[in-house]
Amino acid sequence: MEARKVKTEHPFTMFEYLVPRAPDAIIALMQQCKADTNPDKIDLGVGVYKDASGETSILRAVKKAEKQLWETETTKSYVGIRGNDDFRHSMLHLILGGEAGKIDDALMNRIASSQAAGGSGALRLGAEIIKSAAPDATVWVSTPTWANHIPLISAAGLKMEKYPYYNRETLGVDFDDMLSHLERKAKPGDVVLLHGCCHNPSGADLDPAQWDRLADFLAAQELTPYVDLAYFGLGRGMAEDSYGLRKVVEVCPETIIAASCSKNFALYKERVGLIAIVCKDDTTAAIARSQLGATQRKIISMPPDHGAKLVADILGDAELRAMWVEELTEMRERMRDLRRQLSEALDVQGGAVIAAAVKNQNGMFSTLPLSVDQARKLRSDYSIYMTDSGRINIAGANNENIPRLADAILAVL
Numbered sequence: 093m094e095a096r097k098v099k100t101e102h103p104f105t106m107f108e109y110l111v112p113r114a115p116d117a118i119i120a121l122m123q124q125c126k127a128d129t130n131p132d133k134i135d136l137g138v139g140v141y142k143d144a145s146g147e148t149s150i151l152r153a154v155k156k157a158e159k160q161l162w163e164t165e166t167t168k169s170y171v172g173i174r175g176n177d178d179f180r181h182s183m184l185h186l187i188l189g190g191e192a193g194k195i196d197d198a199l200m201n202r203i204a205s206s207q208a209a210g211g212s213g214a215l216r217l218g219a220e221i222i223k224s225a226a227p228d229a230t231v232w233v234s235t236p237t238w239a240n241h242i243p244l245i246s247a248a249g250l251k252m253e254k255y256p257y258y259n260r261e262t263l264g265v266d267f268d269d270m271l272s273h274l275e276r277k278a279k280p281g282d283v284v285l286l287h288g289c290c291h292n293p294s295g296a297d298l299d300p301a302q303w304d305r306l307a308d309f310l311a312a313q314e315l316t317p318y319v320d321l322a323y324f325g326l327g328r329g330m331a332e333d334s335y336g337l338r339k340v341v342e343v344c345p346e347t348i349i350a351a352s353c354s355k356n357f358a359l360y361k362e363r364v365g366l367i368a369i370v371c372k373d374d375t376t377a378a379i380a381r382s383q384l385g386a387t388q389r390k391i392i393s394m395p396p397d398h399g400a401k402l403v404a405d406i407l408g409d410a411e412l413r414a415m416w417v418e419e420l421t422e423m424r425e426r427m428r429d430l431r432r433q434l435s436e437a438l439d440v441q442g443g444a445v446i447a448a449a450v451k452n453q454n455g456m457f458s459t460l461p462l463s464v465d466q467a468r469k470l471r472s473d474y475s476i477y478m479t480d481s482g483r484i485n486i487a488g489a490n491n492e493n494i495p496r497l498a499d500a501i502l503a504v505l
Contacts, residue, residue, distance in 0.1 A: 117239070117479065125477040133475035134493050136484040139292070141326075141355055141423055141456065144490050151358050153416040157402045157409075173385040175207020175395040178404035183366045186407060187321060187334050187351055188341060199341075202371050204380030206388055207395040210363035211322045211352025212244055217367040218318060218348045219248035220387045221380065222283055231283045231318065232274065234258070236459070236481065238292045241285060241320075253277065255284070258294040260461050263449035265296050271309055280314035283348070286340075289333035290323035290455025293483035297327065297454050303336035307343035318348040325356040325420045326427065327454035345372045353403050355456070356420055362399025423487075427456060430486050430494065437498030442505065450486075459483045466504040474500040 121137040140148050174180070184203060188195045208214035222229055231250050233241050234257035246252050255277075256269045274284065286306075291297055298306065310317050317340040327333045341347045346369070353364035367384065371377040388395065406412040431450050439447035450458050462470075462482035470476040476497060478484045489497055 121477060121479060124471070128475050128477075130475040132493070132496070134477065134489060134497055136476065136478045136486070136488040136497075138488075139456065139485055140360060141358060141487045142485075144426070146488075146490070148358065148360070151416065151419050153406050153412050153419060154357060154359065154402055156415070157405045157412055161398075161401060161405065170394045171397045173388050173394060174205070174381070176397055176400040176404055178408060179207055179364075179400040180205045180366060180368075182404050182407040183351060183353075184368060186330075187324060187349070188338055190334065190338055191331050199370075201374045202377050203368050204371060204377045204384055205366060205368040206381075206384040207400050208350075208365035208367050208388075209392060209395060210354060210365045211320070211350055212240065212365070213363065213392075213395075214350035214352065214365035214367040215241070215244045215320065216248065216391070217384065217387055218350055218369075219245040219250055220391070221367075221369065221383055222318075222348070223248045223250055224383060224387070226281055226283075229281050229283055229316075230278065231285055232278055233285045234270075234287065234291070236293055237285070237287075238320075238322075245285070258291070258296055258459065260459070263294075263296070263445060263453075263459075263461065265298060265302070267298065267302050267305075271306070274309075274315065275313065278313065278315055281316075283316045283318050284310060285318045285320060286336070288319045288321035288324065288337045289327040290457070292322065292455070293457050293459050293479070293481060295453030295455055295458040296449070298336060300335055300339075303339045306336075307340045310340065311344045316346050316348065317344055319350070321349060321351040323355050323455045324351065326424050326456065329424070330417075330420075333454075341370050346370060353399065357399075357403055357406070357416070359399045359402065362402070363396060364399035364403055427486050430489050430491075431458075433491065433494045434486070434489065434498060437495055438501065440502065443498075443502055446501075456485045456487050457483055458486060460501065462501075462504065469504050470500055474503075476500055 118138060125133060125135045125137060142148055184200065184205060185194050206217060208217050231245055231252050232255050233252060235254045236258060242252055255273045256266050259266045289297055319337045319340065321337060324333050337349065349368040351366040354360045369380045371380055406416050435447040435451035438450065446460060460482040464480045467478055467480050467482055470478065
């Protein structure tokens with residue numbers, strides 16, 4: 093009888109064929125800052141809000157809502173494919189209601205919405221719906237834009253292009269160039285991704301008059317606005333920060349909205365987001381709701397509820413809502429004061445343009461006119477951490493280190 097042959101070569105293993113990926117730049121920056129032993133280091137890199145002590149603390153309103161939830165919650169069962177209904181409706185009234193804080197039933201009936209796993213999950217859900225509805229559409233993003241916009245949206249299989257936005261010499265928005273570029277390059281049916289407020293990474297926002305022009309332009313060119321509202325309430329104020337979104341919803345027949353509660357409710361790790369599609373009529377909205385549910389089902393099945401329930405409870409309770417608005421105001425005013433202080437410290441010979449930009453920009457971020465070498469010199473020589481692009485998170489500074497920060501910036505410039 094012939095002996096059985098024994099297979100001796102190396103067995104197949106699929107993971108040995110994985111290709112190493114470069115580490116995420118922000119994560120690498122965080123690790124570098126953490127390893128720095130300089131007690132006077134300044135971390136302006138990571139995009140989370142920090143208080144004067146450098147902590148990302150839990151809001152008082154959130155703490156109180158969590159206590160109430162712990163005392164009253166009776167089940168951990170799923171809440172549904174599109175998430176918490178109270179959360180979705182409360183958020184829509186909040187971001188689209190303006191001073192009144194409420195939208196009418198006619199508009200609500202035209203909206204398909206779903207809870208999402210943070211603002212990132214909302215952006216991805218929106219991209220999947222665009223892919224289903226208009227697979228040949230191009231999504232246009234600003235130059236620059238949040239680093240994760242392109243990976244998140246292009247992963248759905250959509251084509252992406254860029255339009256001019258931030259001028260690194262004037263440190264302002266090239267609005268006319270933006271419209272001219274889109275008029276020449278974008279085709280009807282394309283999607284234009286817009287930062288609703290507190291542009292990340294530049295901090296340079298459109299003013300109301302520009303939003304008015306942009307809304308009319310998008311409608312005339314048959315372009316669909318996709319508004320990323322990640323920092324609502326942290327710029328000029330809740331009404332001011334939602335002006336652009338409300339304007340495009342008013343003028344354009346369709347609008348896509350991705351909203352996040354990570355920053356304004358400080359619910360980062362709870363991953364609370366909302367995707368909303370404003371449709372031309374009720375019938376289309378009903379179809380879009382079914383698409384959102386089916387898409388969510390195949391990605392994560394059911395969204396997490398804890399953070400969304402907290403937001404719904406805060407917005408639905410007069411006392412908790414007032415507490416949250418007070419805390420949000422404190423965060424916003426602290427960052428505006430830090431901008432003022434840094435602007436004054438930079439407003440010396442050679443720093444006037446930067447000083448004016450820092451003061452006039454909104455939210456946590458500004459992009460300074462620094463080269464990669466200058467940004468790295470700030471890290472190596474001064475223990476001041478920002479991205480290679482020159483983006484700073486103003487919330488990482490405080491009253492004590494602003495003078496040293498300004499001196500170091502001017503020194504490398």
